[in-house]
Amino acid sequence: MTEQITHHLPDELMMSYAAGTLPEAFSLVVATHISLCDECRARLVEFEAVGGAVLETADEVELSEGALEATMKLISSRAKDPIKAIRTSSGVFPKPLQDYVGGDLASVKWRRIGGGVKQAIVPTSKAANARLLFIPAGAEMPDHGHAGTEMTLVLQGAYLDDDDRFGRGDIEVANEDMEHTPVADIGEDCICLIATDGPLRFNSLIPRMAQKLLRI
Numbered sequence: 674m675t676e677q678i679t680h681h682l683p684d685e686l687m688m689s690y691a692a693g694t695l696p697e698a699f700s701l702v703v704a705t706h707i708s709l710c711d712e713c714r715a716r717l718v719e720f721e722a723v724g725g726a727v728l729e730t731a732d733e734v735e736l737s738e739g740a741l742e743a744t745m746k747l748i749s750s751r752a753k754d755p756i757k758a759i760r761t762s763s764g765v766f767p768k769p770l771q772d773y774v775g776g777d778l779a780s781v782k783w784r785r786i787g788g789g790v791k792q793a794i795v796p797t798s799k800a801a802n803a804r805l806l807f808i809p810a811g812a813e814m815p816d817h818g819h820a821g822t823e824m825t826l827v828l829q830g831a832y833l834d835d836d837d838r839f840g841r842g843d844i845e846v847a848n849e850d851m852e853h854t855p856v857a858d859i860g861e862d863c864i865c866l867i868a869t870d871g872p873l874r875f876n877s878l879i880p881r882m883a884q885k886l887l888r889i
């Protein structure tokens with residue numbers, strides 16, 4: 674099955690992923706997108722080639738302090754064996770996500786958070802949070818702003834955000850100056866994988882109170 678992906682990874686995220694400098698939660702979203710996306714898999718090969726070239730020329734050229742630091746980071750990240758993007762043919766969850774969840778969709782232990790919306794925390798290092806979100810077809814997410822970066826990957830169904838539509842495999846990156854109210858498209862329940870590096874600031878009181886309890 675070919676995915677109709679229209680929203681891809683921004684260059685900065687791709688570069689940080691190739692260099693191994695992304696927090697684990699974001700790496701997981703990137704690896705999961707790449708598992709679904711031939712275009713970004715090809716771009717990743719280019720970014721990794723650039724990274725390799727930096728390493729090969731490291732003794733030949735005089736490096737600035739910043740460049741040396743970046744190179745050392747690159748070397749140490751290689752040693753850590755980052756999350757691998759592997760092409761998978763079946764299931765709702767691509768392989769990198771299945772490794773975290775311990776299986777496909779049926780293995781997720783959902784918690785209801787109201788309005789038919791459910792979520793499940795995906796355990797990663799503390800630098801950022803990853804979670805799965807289930808939004809019933811046609812249902813709305815609460816209005817919210819962002820304290821940091823929020824990266825959303827659609828795994829099933831689709832959602833509408835302003836005039837844009839995000840379907841399976843599509844990525845949306847939101848930051849501090851963006852507020853939005855994604856609405857799940859009718860027809861199919863929407864399931865997303867979301868990474869955030871700051872607590873979301875929900876605009877209505879009840880979600881804000883629930884935020885602490887739910888760790889979102």
Ligand code: ZN
Pocket residue numbers: 678680681682706710711712713714
């Ligand atoms: Zn892509």
Ligand code: ZN
Pocket residue numbers: 817818819823847853
């Ligand atoms: Zn958001």
